[in-house]
Amino acid sequence: MRQPPLTDDEQQVLEDKGTERPFSGRFLSLDDQGTYCCRRCQSPLFRSEHKFESGCGWPSFDDEIAGAVCRETDADGRRTEILCAQCGGHLGHVFEGEGLTAKNLRHCVNALSMSFAPSAEAGEQWAVFGGGCFWCLEALFQRLQGVSSVTSGYAGGEQERADYRSVCAGDSGHIEVIRIGFDPAIISFGQLLELFFDCHDPTSWDQQGADKGSQYRSAIFCQDDTQRQIAQQQITALEQLGRGRIVTELRGNEPFYPAEAEHQNYFNQHSNQPYCHWNIKPKLAALMAKYSDRVRPEGDA
Numbered sequence: 001m002r003q004p005p006l007t008d009d010e011q012q013v014l015e016d017k018g019t020e021r022p023f024s025g026r027f028l029s030l031d032d033q034g035t036y037c038c039r040r041c042q043s044p045l046f047r048s049e050h051k052f053e054s055g056c057g058w059p060s061f062d063d064e065i066a067g068a069v070c071r072e073t074d075a076d077g078r079r080t081e082i083l084c085a086q087c088g089g090h091l092g093h094v095f096e097g098e099g100l101t102a103k104n105l106r107h108c109v110n111a112l113s114m115s116f117a118p119s120a121e122a123g124e125q126w127a128v129f130g131g132g133c134f135w136c137l138e139a140l141f142q143r144l145q146g147v148s149s150v151t152s153g154y155a156g157g158e159q160e161r162a163d164y165r166s167v168c169a170g171d172s173g174h175i176e177v178i179r180i181g182f183d184p185a186i187i188s189f190g191q192l193l194e195l196f197f198d199c200h201d202p203t204s205w206d207q208q209g210a211d212k213g214s215q216y217r218s219a220i221f222c223q224d225d226t227q228r229q230i231a232q233q234q235i236t237a238l239e240q241l242g243r244g245r246i247v248t249e250l251r252g253n254e255p256f257y258p259a260e261a262e263h264q265n266y267f268n269q270h271s272n273q274p275y276c277h278w279n280i281k282p283k284l285a286a287l288m289a290k291y292s293d294r295v296r297p298e299g300d301a
Contacts, residue, residue: 003042003115007292013112014040014089017081022057025111026290029237032190032230034118036061039293043086044068045114046107053237054100058092058108062101069107082107089113115293118188124148125184127192128155128221128256130175131200132208136280137178139267140199140287145296146186151179152266153258155221162257170213177221179256187294189227193234199287203244209279218248221256
């Protein structure tokens with residue numbers, strides 16, 4: 001799989017030995033099975049079973065894949081730096097003797113140094129998210145590797161009221177949602193949730209920015225018990241990390257009704273509209289930089 005080029009922030013960490021701000025990076029709430037790899041050269045570094053929550057604000061691992069990581073003493077002689085053994089990219093630091101796990105070891109790693117490869121069988125699955133205007137969500141998730149389709153639509157109400165005018169009135173029972181087709185061998189449901197919880201305010205009830213009403217409620221329409229369990233785990237982790245009380249509803253696999261044709265692929269066709277220019281473009285730029293390892297390279301279908 002082709003990887004997008006490193007962002008400036010990734011280069012600053014991997015090549016200039018920088019450190020991202022605590023609690024600002026990714027993977028803190030991710031609990032999916034898979035392998036954490038070097039963002040620069042994609043060499044496997046840590047397995048998901050090595051990961052634990054240390055409370056430090058950076059992803060932590062109490063072991064490494066044999067031969068994947070090398071160590072060097074910092075110039076100040078006080079800390080031990082860890083680097084990718086394949087390309088020499090700076091990962092973070094390793095600490096011993098803290099007693100946080102049975103292995104008594106903590107690899108403290110910058111999220112910007114890593115990408116994640118899920119361990120799952122290939123085959124299309126579905127996710128349905130509501131988190132404000134579906135134009136915004138659609139534009140973000142369309143750009144992810146492993147996502148085969150994103151459809152804007154409605155869920156939660158009756159079929160006869162699944163139209164834009166009724167939903168915008170706020171009393172249809174429907175929520176504006178997107179339905180995502182994805183390959184879990186390329187991007188996991190947990191990784192989709194990471195972006196979902198990052199791209200809207202999951203602590204806000206029935207409002208996202210200027211969009212107010214029950215039609216903009218934060219909701220996950222879980223397709224099965226596994227998705228519900230993964231979503232609940234991430235919600236619990238986010239609350240423990242200090243994100244506040246997450247009000248995102250976990251609902252069942254309710255019928256999905258596609259929105260009208262003029263609401264599909266909206267941002268890509270109307271990117272110069274004021275709403276897209278002021279509301280979607282800044283969010284898209286910030287999040288696509290943060291999730292650069294998941295972004296589909298230009299030219300890929």
